Amino acid sequence: MTLVKELDLGTPLRKSSTMVSLTIDGTKVTVPKGTSIMAAARQHGSQIPKLCATDSVEAFGSCRLCLIEIEGRRGTPASCTTLAEEGLVVHTQSPRLASLRKGVMELYISDHPLDCLTCSANGDCELQDMAGAVGLRDVRYGYDGEKHRTEAKDESNPYFTFDSSKCIVCSRCVRACEEVQGTFALTILGRGLASKVATGTADFLSSECVSCGACVQACPTATLNEKTVIEQGTPTGVTNTTCAYCGVGCGFRAETQGDKVVRMVPWKDGKANEGHSCVKGRFAWGYATHKDRITKPMIRAKITDPWREVSWEEAIAYAASEFKRLQATYGRDAVGGITSSRCTNEETFLVQKLVRAGFGNNNVDTCARVCHSPTGYGLGKTFGTSAGTQDFKSVAQADVILLIGANPTDAHPVFASRMKKRLREGAKLIVADPRKIELVRSAHVQASHHLALRPGANVALINALAHVVVTEGLVKEDYVRERCDLDAFEAWARFIADERNSPESMELSTGVPAADVRAAARLYASANNAAIYYGLGVTEHSQGSTMVMGMANLAMATGNIGRDGVGVNPLRGQNNVQGSCDMGSFPHEYSGYRHVSDDATREMFEHMWGVALSKEPGLRIPNMLDEAVGGGFKGLYVQGEDIAQSDPDTQHVVHGLEAMECVVVHDLFLNETAKYAHVFFPGSSFLEKDGTFTNAERRISRVRKVMPPLAGYADWEATIKFAEALGYPMPYSHPSEIMDEIARLTPTFSGVSYEKLDQVGSLQWPCNANAPEGTPVMHVDRFVRGKGKFMLTEFIPTEERTGPRFPLLLTTGRILSQYNVGAQTARTPNNAWHNEDVLEVHPFDAENRGIKTGDRVLLQSRSGETSLRAVVSERMQPGVVYTTFHHARTGANVVTTDYSDWATNCPEYKVTAVQVSRTVGITEWQQEELKRDEFLRRIEREPAHVGH
Ligand code: SF4
Ligand code: SF4
Ligand code: SF4
Ligand code: FES
Numbered sequence: 001m002t003l004v005k006e007l008d009l010g011t012p013l014r015k016s017s018t019m020v021s022l023t024i025d026g027t028k029v030t031v032p033k034g035t036s037i038m039a040a041a042r043q044h045g046s047q048i049p050k051l052c053a054t055d056s057v058e059a060f061g062s063c064r065l066c067l068i069e070i071e072g073r074r075g076t077p078a079s080c081t082t083l084a085e086e087g088l089v090v091h092t093q094s095p096r097l098a099s100l101r102k103g104v105m106e107l108y109i110s111d112h113p114l115d116c117l118t119c120s121a122n123g124d125c126e127l128q129d130m131a132g133a134v135g136l137r138d139v140r141y142g143y144d145g146e147k148h149r150t151e152a153k154d155e156s157n158p159y160f161t162f163d164s165s166k167c168i169v170c171s172r173c174v175r176a177c178e179e180v181q182g183t184f185a186l187t188i189l190g191r192g193l194a195s196k197v198a199t200g201t202a203d204f205l206s207s208e209c210v211s212c213g214a215c216v217q218a219c220p221t222a223t224l225n226e227k228t229v230i231e232q233g234t235p236t237g238v239t240n241t242t243c244a245y246c247g248v249g250c251g252f253r254a255e256t257q258g259d260k261v262v263r264m265v266p267w268k269d270g271k272a273n274e275g276h277s278c279v280k281g282r283f284a285w286g287y288a289t290h291k292d293r294i295t296k297p298m299i300r301a302k303i304t305d306p307w308r309e310v311s312w313e314e315a316i317a318y319a320a321s322e323f324k325r326l327q328a329t330y331g332r333d334a335v336g337g338i339t340s341s342r343c344t345n346e347e348t349f350l351v352q353k354l355v356r357a358g359f360g361n362n363n364v365d366t367c368a369r370v371c372h373s374p375t376g377y378g379l380g381k382t383f384g385t386s387a388g389t390q391d392f393k394s395v396a397q398a399d400v401i402l403l404i405g406a407n408p409t410d411a412h413p414v415f416a417s418r419m420k421k422r423l424r425e426g427a428k429l430i431v432a433d434p435r436k437i438e439l440v441r442s443a444h445v446q447a448s449h450h451l452a453l454r455p456g457a458n459v460a461l462i463n464a465l466a467h468v469v470v471t472e473g474l475v476k477e478d479y480v481r482e483r484c485d486l487d488a489f490e491a492w493a494r495f496i497a498d499e500r501n502s503p504e505s506m507e508l509s510t511g512v513p514a515a516d517v518r519a520a521a522r523l524y525a526s527a528n529n530a531a532i533y534y535g536l537g538v539t540e541h542s543q544g545s546t547m548v549m550g551m552a553n554l555a556m557a558t559g560n561i562g563r564d565g566v567g568v569n570p571l572r573g574q575n576n577v578q579g580s581c582d583m584g585s586f587p588h589e590y591s592g593y594r595h596v597s598d599d600a601t602r603e604m605f606e607h608m609w610g611v612a613l614s615k616e617p618g619l620r621i622p623n624m625l626d627e628a629v630g631g632g633f634k635g636l637y638v639q640g641e642d643i644a645q646s647d648p649d650t651q652h653v654v655h656g657l658e659a660m661e662c663v664v665v666h667d668l669f670l671n672e673t674a675k676y677a678h679v680f681f682p683g684s685s686f687l688e689k690d691g692t693f694t695n696a697e698r699r700i701s702r703v704r705k706v707m708p709p710l711a712g713y714a715d716w717e718a719t720i721k722f723a724e725a726l727g728y729p730m731p732y733s734h735p736s737e738i739m740d741e742i743a744r745l746t747p748t749f750s751g752v753s754y755e756k757l758d759q760v761g762s763l764q765w766p767c768n769a770n771a772p773e774g775t776p777v778m779h780v781d782r783f784v785r786g787k788g789k790f791m792l793t794e795f796i797p798t799e800e801r802t803g804p805r806f807p808l809l810l811t812t813g814r815i816l817s818q819y820n821v822g823a824q825t826a827r828t829p830n831n832a833w834h835n836e837d838v839l840e841v842h843p844f845d846a847e848n849r850g851i852k853t854g855d856r857v858l859l860q861s862r863s864g865e866t867s868l869r870a871v872v873s874e875r876m877q878p879g880v881v882y883t884t885f886h887h888a889r890t891g892a893n894v895v896t897t898d899y900s901d902w903a904t905n906c907p908e909y910k911v912t913a914v915q916v917s918r919t920v921g922i923t924e925w926q927q928e929e930l931k932r933d934e935f936l937r938r939i940e941r942e943p944a945h946v947g948h
Pocket of ligand 2: 178208214216
């Protein structure tokens with residue numbers, strides 16, 4: 001047995017306020033009602049042998065190895081399926097049990113290849129462990145080498161193999177796929193000795209399997225095994241850390257040999273994921289040691305010069321002297337910085353501190369600008385705090401789920417598995433999305449309503465839903481009277497009841513039949529617990545902030561805020577987008593969302609940081625670029641964000657960057673933005689540093705260093721060096737000291753420290769004297785702002801309109817296997833599932849244009865054009881096309897416009913008027929890009945790989 005494995009209780013841990021006491025092997029044990037005898041025994045140190053049971057899935061009772069004796073009862077029941085009861089006297093060891101178990105193991109082993117010494121699971125195999133545990137020394141029937149399972153190994157999945165010769169048909173994998181992941185990709189075919197695990201297709205890769213790894217995790221033998229373990233051997237060390245991909249923030253155990261990662265295993269005690277994972281966090285970590293990593297600092301005087309590798313000292317001194325020169329020549333406000341939602345809280349905090357205290361202005365912004373800034377604004381106005389209201393496990397109490405502009409099975413897969421579980425239990429689902437996303441209809445899940453609205457009509461839809469609630473007497477009046485600002489409610493109720501907001505009036509804008517809207521509104525409003533979950537399909541619009549307030553209004557009017565099972569919950573895109581906002585990355589706010597013009601707050605920061613701070617909000621990213629084009633903004637420090645690829649209207653971004661005199665890019669790879677950079681600081685991946693991430697639940701989790709930074713410095717260390725060179729020393733020796741400063745300066749973080757995080761695993765802010773253990777559900781007795789405030793949400797159609805030249809609407813999203821602009825995932829075998837962005841087109845629009853699946857099409861908008869391959873898909877509605885933005889060579893943002901949210905400037909990525917036509921080859925723009933971009937061509941020629 002490997003040293004690093006977590007304890008397996010055999011059956012899921014139960015939580016109940018009712019406890020039962022029983023005696024197991026002479027020891028009295030007390031456990032929550034509903035706990036199996038197996039789990040009760042294991043919790044108290046008594047290991048009953050088992051094979052078909054594991055604590056990630058419900059007990060199945062098939063292997064008959066876990067037999068026990070109960071005084072006063074006949075027979076030998078299975079301890080995995082027998083519940084602990086008050087007063088039971090249980091014996092787990094006796095000569096009879098030993099003999100029965102030995103017989104069971106003998107049958108298993110007689111049908112199993114005896115190649116333990118060379119097996120990849122040697123030392124990490126439950127079958128081997130159990131043979132030892134029952135004292136099996138001889139097999140009467142003998143293994144004669146004639147395996148009845150002779151199929152070839154299935155090695156189609158890039159990350160794990162399936163070797164059926166080792167399968168004991170315990171069905172743990174099948175049950176994990178169903179119960180934990182909710183994909184139902186596996187089944188057991190046949191009976192008795194002929195039974196076997198099957199995918200329903202030729203192999204794993206071509207099946208429904210989404211490569212979440214739950215089956216691999218559940219498998220007790222080497223049948224399902226990680227390829228890295230097969231290649232590298234069994235891990236010998238472990239470090240708990242947090243996934244660096246999406247905003248679910250799954251806890252992982254990085255299992256290692258020395259400082260080399262062997263596998264990432266989802267952490268059972270990770271409160272965001274409770275032992276589950278998706279293909280990205282579980283398997284796609286090879287980018288961290290990919291050969292494309294830049295590990296030497298580089299500088300160049302002009303962006304047309306070749307890069308020159310230099311020492312850290314020289315790079316930092318050069319960048320600092322340039323920034324000083326720019327400020328001396330063009331003024332203090334001529335430079336700024338961008339923080340990263342991929343970096344840690346501590347690193348983000350340091351970059352904004354560097355800008356405010358080191359540069360002496362507030363020109364700091366973050367990539368959250370282009371995703372969830374409307375969430376901060378909208379929830380701040382209505383509830384008083386800029387974050388989601390629930391913890392993830394709250395969804396298990398929801399009776400109706402309203403999912404708007406989010407596609408969790410692709411973008412937030414581990415949360416999607418929780419949601420699907422609740423839906424299988426009977427909760428109802430309303431999907432509001434232009435596209436037929438997977439949750440509209442998939443294995444054992446079917447939405448009650450799919451409101452397939454037109455892109456850009458979110459506010460029209462939310463107003464129509466609220467109109468039904470108000471005019472049909474569905475408002476929870478007691479709740480509103482007690483919890484909300486009544487004047488604001490009455491003004492809102494008059495506004496929303498107006499006929500112009502009725503589903504019938506809004507039908508022209510939304511494209512959703514009024515009757516469907518009315519039925520969905522009634523379903524949501526009449527639920528005991530109704531919860532809203534939403535994504536970038538809400539925020540990345542010209543009315544993103546209005547829509548967030550519209551959802552908050554609906555939730556307050558129906559009393560759905562302040563307890564488990566309800567709430568308004570943003571599904572955050574990047575791992576630390578919540579944290580980067582919390583840490584004061586916006587130009588107008590310090591950490592904890594306090595305005596820079598607030599004298600008391602500013603004085604506190606001035607006192608702590610020992611410098612005078614500006615009370616004028618600084619420039620947002622789009623304004624920095626505008627100013628650069630205008631000649632007034634000259635220097636930018638960009639940490640961990642590729643604005644040339646991820647921000648809208650690429651040409652404008654490029655013009656802005658080209659106009660600057662010193663761009664410092666701090667990243668893992670030479671990204672698109674680095675083409676316009678003068679200094680490159682090599683970055684560090686999440687495996688190379690200590691810190692914290694904050695997920696979409698406001699959960700602060702530790703990131704722990706697994707290996708030394710490949711470039712010598714972690715990102716926080718490089719920022720400190722840069723600050724020192726600029727003449728503003730920031731003397732921290734460990735990220736824990738940065739967190740201590742954050743806690744001193746930020747009321748919602750005042751109870752957070754590394755020590756506390758190490759004790760409890762993770763904490764949801766606010767965490768302070770009022771809530772020392774954090775706050776899973778917000779606004780329980782009162783809203784953070786006091787009374788909840790209804791806001792008027794007039795629907796104003798976007799200025800981006802279709803017309804004869806651009807008759808279709810383009811909307812964008814993500815796919816499961818890739819992440820954002822592909823910097824990480826495109827350098828992993830995840831390309832096996834998605835190696836290019838495609839354009840989904842409805843059959844009607846495709847036929848009109850003579851387009852077939854696989855054709856290369858030209859996608860044109862008022863801003864630009866690009867080309868990609870088409871997929872004709874019924875998932876689209878007529879008039880709407882869809883693509884992802886994961887691959888640089890597609891350049892999807894070349895076509896997006898510079899329209900943005902009225903309140904926050906969040907770009908309107910989700911609505912672009914376009915034309916699509918058949919074409920051959922690639923556009924001039926792409927040819928130019930490919931010519932210039934040696935590195936992209938290399939990726940195309942040489943598939944990325946795990947490891948180095
Ligand atoms: S593949 Fe593994 S988990 Fe699945 S039935 Fe076979 S031994 Fe059990
Ligand atoms: S990897 Fe996940 S989706 Fe694929 S078969 Fe295993 S459990 Fe099912
Ligand atoms: S769901 Fe998100 S946080 Fe969890 S493993 Fe996948 S990418 Fe990582
Ligand atoms: S572990 Fe209980 S029957 Fe298999």
